[in-house]
Amino acid sequence: MNHLVISFISPDKPGLVDKLSHTIKQYQGNWQTSSLHHLSGFFAGIIEVAVDEGQTDALKNALNNLPNFNVTIEVATALSPKSPASLVLELTANDRPGIIQEISSVIHQQGGNLLKLVSSQESAPHSGQDLFKAKATITINKDALAPLVTQIESLADDLMVDISH
Template identity: 65%
Template sequence: MNHLVISCIGPDKSGIVDQLSKVISQHQGNWQVSSLHHLSGFFAGVIEVAVSAENTIDLKNALENIQHLNCQIELAEPNSVKANSNLILELTANDRAGIVQNVSSVIHHQGGNLIKLVSSQNSAAHTGQVMFKAKAQIAINEEQVEDLVSSLEQIADDLMVDITR
């Protein structure tokens, strides 16, 4: 069984996910994991599909030929390496340019691997100040967790870090 990682982007319109799922199903693919979004008028998605070796090329060709949708497809090996600790970090701070770079750099330099990042901007309830909020899934060795949190909190006085294990 092959695993394909598919990233797609195109103008958002009704029926895109239905179209993608039909193409995958028609080629006996199994939709595994996905993250799909509407961003400034565009559909953007990342999908992992398991498909037999004999259907892989036909599936790739069919996905690449969907009109008005740009799909990049990579053949991947399922990740079987496990870290000692899998953390969920919830980050809140005043929004500013470069905050994602600051956070990702600290995670990298402390030996963590950023598995998933979902971020947003919201207005603070009482001040109207634009706030950065993020939820990050991190794979890291247990003995490095305290140093990671300490380093994240040193990025800025206003950065709050909540951890779930």
């Protein structure tokens, strides 16, 4: 069994997920994990699909030939080992250029590994100022957690970090 990691972008229109899932099913692929988003008139995502080795090339060709899809596919022949326990950092701050780079740099410097990042920009309820909000799933040695939070919070006076598991 191969695992395909498929990333794509397409101009948004109804039926894109149906088209993708139909193509995957047609080659006996099993849609396992995904993250799909509408972004500024485009639909983009990343999907992990398990597929029999004998169907891998045919599925890759079918996905690459979908009209109006820009697709990148990587093949993994073995599953990744189980990752260490993870935790979620919920981050809120006034938005500004470079905030993702600053946060990811601190996570890296503290020995953490960023597994997933979902971010958004929203208007603050009272001031209307742009707020940065993110959920970052990371793995990190528990001894490094307190210094990590301290360092992230020191990036800006208004940056708040909540931790969940």
